[in-house]
Amino acid sequence: MTNHLSRRLLEHRENMHLGKKTFAARYNCQHLVYYEKFSWVHDAIVREKEIKGWLRIKKLELIKPLTRIWNFWKIYFLPMTKIVRYLR
Known part of the structure; x- marks a missing residue:
């Protein structure tokens, strides 16, 4: 959950490039396919x-x-x- 979607997507992307142990990095999540x-x-x-x-x-x-x-x-x-x- 976030109140700023573009910032959160960028954070996920940066975490992947930095090799941080986040869900997005661990499972190589690269695309947002759904949001509400x-x-x-x-x-x-x-x-x-x-x-x-x-x-x-x-x-x-x-x-x-x-x-x-x-x-x-x-x-x-x-x-x-x-x-x-x-x-x-």
Whole structure:
């Protein structure tokens, strides 16, 4: 959960490059495929816990409609200069 998505994506990316022992670095997570926006922190926490309790198949069903276009959301949230720097 975060209140600033582009900053959080950049932090994940930097942690991977620095070899930090984070989930993103450990499992080589490079793309954001799903997110939800909430007005209230409590609602976001409840939803996050709900999804974490699901089986993998149910999580895949959640993102399945999005995979037709498979648009990696980081492009919309990271400034272009940051993306170019990491693509080198």
